[in-house]
């Protein structure tokens with residue numbers, strides 16, 4: 001099924017399709033695995049991470065579509081300019097364009113997970129797929145420029161978050 005947009009709004013996520021970058025969804029589970037059970041708004045960014053994050057970990061999402069472009073988290077973000085992320089982050093003293101970095105990361109993740117952009121998926125099927133496919137090897141291939149220590153932490157927390165979610169719902 002092809003779609004162009006999201007029918008997400010901030011009143012409810014149940015029975016709606018959320019549009020999300022795959023690394024954002026993995027980030028939500030990583031933070032959940034770290035012990036965060038209630039995401040709060042970020043005043044510096046004003047993004048919807050808290051809203052989507054709480055809907056995800058509260059099992060209020062039924063359907064999901066992936067994108068490497070801006071997603072439902074990005075929509076109100078101060079750094080979204082003309083539909084493009086204008087933010088930078090620093091790694092080893094180098095400023096990195098977040099938009100370019102994340103586009104490539106999300107495309108790698110989709111290939112590794114054998115998922116398609118523009119396809120609408122059942123949320124529960126995606127979480128089961130994550131549970132069976134997320135490995136340290138996959139994390140290393142997706143985040144290949146990160147150091148091993150960071151990737152091990154990312155893997156362990158993400159896996160724990162997914163397992164905690166599946167044991168609860």
Ligand code: SF4
Nearest residue numbers: 047074077080085087
């Ligand atoms: S626009 Fe950029 S900084 Fe803002 S939520 Fe999206 S990816 Fe993050």
